[in-house]
Amino acid sequence: MGKVLHELDLWMDDFTIKKKFYIFYVVCVLIPLIVTDSVVFLTTAKFDRERREHEMFNIASTVEYSLSSMIGNAGEIGNSIYTNRDFEEFLSKRYTNSAEYVAAYQNFLSGTLLENALGMNSMTFTLYTDNDTIVNGGRVNTLDKLKNTESYLRLNEEAKSKGLFFVYDDSSSRITRERRIIYLQRLDFYDAETEKYLKIEFDYGSMVRTIKNMNYDNEVLICEGDRILLSNGQYGSYGSEFQRLDNATMREAYEHTISLYGTELTIYVKPVENSFLTSIRNKLPIILLLLAVNVIFPFWFVQIFNRSFTKRITELSKVFKSVDSDHLIPMPCEEGKDEISSMIRNYNRMVERTNGLIETVYKNKIHEQEMLVGRKNAELLALHSQINPHFLFNVLESIRMHSILKKENETADMVAKLAVMQRQYVEWGNDSVSIFQEIEFVKAYLALQKYRFGERLNYDIEVDRECENFKIPKLTIVTFVENACVHGIESKSSPGWIFVRIGRQGEGLEIEIEDTGSGMAEAKLTELQNNMCNADIEMLKGGGRVGIINACVRLKMVTENRVEFRVEGEEGVGTTVTIRIPCLQEGKTDAESIAGR
Structure with a gap:
């Protein structure tokens, strides 16, 4: 058996890869059939899903229209x-007695069709009013009858002139507890000093029946939030408290949001059981049988073809792993006349030439990296040389102004602080x-x-x-603090503050420098933001005020361009100005030695 397989392997190796794929196509024609069936299945399933989603959309739209x-x-x-x-x-109107009011009430209602329209x-x-000369009863009541209701409290709490409210009335004044749908509107068009309201209450049962009659x-x-207000199913009980929505059961439901007089409502339409998948499940045994016949029989033929490919490709894969080392390993087997054998022979020629070039290329790479490091160091030295006079001239100007204006011995203290700054420059x-x-x-x-700004400058x-x-x-x-002083505080005549805040932000740091100075126009802010984010050496070569750009370039260098401004x-x-640095090196002794800890 082993000898037969060996002869079969040699025979297959003499075929080109193109011919092998032709044989593969002929023998395995059933696989494209399976793929085609799968596409048909997925297309049908997608069409069925889109159909159901369209139906749910139409249902939600119809319910929205009815509501x-x-x-x-x-509202009208x-x-x-x-x-x-x-x-x-x-x-x-202020009525002198009850009889006058009752007569006015009857005359008023007889002259309007509002009762019939609502019915x-x-x-x-x-109607509710704070007019204490009216008599409670009928369609008009004093405001006391409304003030303690949920709809009144919510309308005033939300500072609205009108609103729609779904409430569950379990007050002791009512015989039965029930759900209620109330439209409440403040009547302040002519007189905003006195409180008058219109309350329209909908028949909750009629609304439920309307939705159920859609069949x-x-x-x-x-729903309003997670409260179920109306339903054509089990949640429409008239006398029970509003039930809460179970989010787990709503994952596949279609969701549609509407707003009615400031109340956000969500219409959920739950899908019915998928009839398409149910049909598939019923025929699952036959499908599995056909799948087994279509897969196992072609698989036996595929194994014969794979032996011709996988044996030598596996060996070639093993030698390819040597690319991670300094020396490539050639492949000993070069028999056969097909493309794989030709590839092995070409690989061996490539190995011979590559091994001769690795050493030369490796040396050149090291030399290139050394040049790159040297260039970066030169750029940093150039940045350092730009910084020194930038700060020194501002500090000397502060000392000069102080000496001229006050003539006090505090100059010694200023010089001491100047020494602290100058030491930073020279080291x-x-x-x-x-x-x-x-x-x-x-x-x-x-x-x-x-000393320079006096009471005009405060900092924290x-x-x-x-x-x-x-x-x-x-x-x-x-650098950013100096910018806040010069461009923020200096140009402002009234007192200002500078805040410096540094804290952790995840694994990195967040540095914030804030001033309450003269500020900048939005266009100027955008320009500064762009300059900081795109700061590079070329921008520094242009001269001008480069302090901020200098600091941004160095931060981008040490963080490998991951800093955010x-x-x-x-x-x-x-x-x-906020600076977010994703990760920094932590020192061991510098801060502790300075603080004396």
């Missing part, structure tokens, strides 16, 4: 009453400093600026203790 029609009538009636002067005069639409209306097979739920042996060291430098800078610095040891590029934070503000109010 809008019923409740819209109430409310708008008519809202601008009707006869209603205003009837409700606002035809399964609605009842009631949909799908269950329809109308460029390491561009990274701890947050703690940078904040000490910021404090010295702001103290010097305090907040740093999480766990962030003090993290390393950042030197003179990063103070955001600039927010408003002209005349102030500016906030």
Whole structure:
């Protein structure tokens, strides 16, 4: 048996790959048949799903139209009453006695068709007023009858003039507990000083019957949040509290949101059982039998063809793993006349040439990396040289102004703080400093600026203790603080504040510099945001004010361009710069030695 298989392998190796695929196509013709059947199945299933979704959409649209029609009538009636002067005069008139009011009430109702219009639409209306000369009863009551109701409280709490409310009335004043649908509108068109309201109450049972009479097979739920208000199924009990929605059962339901007088309602249409899948399940044994016949028989032929491919391809795959090493391994087997054998022979020639080039290429790569590191160091040194005079001239100007204006001995204290700053400039042996060291430098800078601006400058610095040891590029934070002083506080005549906040943001840091200075226009904010996000060496070569761009370039270098900048503000109010750094190196002793811990 082994000898036969070996001869079969040799015979198959002499065929081209193109011929092998022709044989594969002929023998395995059933596989395309299965694929075709699968496409038909999926297409049919998709069509069935789209059909059901379209049906649910139509149901939701019909329910929405019915609700809008019923409740819209109430809104139209409310708008008519809202601008009707006869209603205003009837409700606002001060009556001398009960008889006068009763006569006015009967005369008023006899002259309006409102009662008939509401009755035809399964609605009842009631007017409420704070006029204490009326007699409670009929369609008009004093405001005391309304004030403690849920609909009144919610309308005033939400500061609306009209609203639709679904409430469950379990008050002791009612004989039976029941669900109620209420449209409540404030009547303040002519007189906003006195309270007058129109309440239209819908027949809850009539609404439920309207939905059930649509005779949909799908269950329809109308909800406010997770409260089930109306349903054509088991949730429409008139005398029980509103039930809560089970989100697990609504995962496949169609969802449609509508708004009626400020009340957000959601219409859920649950799908009926999938008849298509039910038919498939009933025929599952026959389908599995046909699938077995179509798969097992072609599989036996495929194994014969695969032996011709997989044996040598597996061996070739093993030698391909040597590409991870410094020396490629050639493949010993080159028998056969097909494309795989030709590929093996070409691979062996490639191995011979590649092994000779690896050493040369490897050396060139090392040399290229050394040049790249040298270039980055040169760029950093160039950035350092730009920073020194930028800060020094501002500080000397502060000392000069103070000496001219006050002539006090406090100059010595200013010079001491200047020494702290100057030491940061000249010690460029390491561009990274701890947050703690940078904040000490910021404090010295702001103290010097305090001498210059006096009461016009106030500042507050907040740093999480766990962030003090993290390393950042030197003179990063103070660059943004200086910008806040020069462009924020200096141009503002009234007192201003500068806030510096540093805290953790996930695995990284968030640095925020805020000033309450003169702020910037929106166009200027956008320009600054773009310059910071796109900062590079080329922008620095253009000269001008490069402090902020300098700091942004160095932050992008040390974070491999993962730092994020955001600039927010408003002209005349102030500016906030936020820097998010995803990850920084944490120092071990710098901050602790400086703080004396």
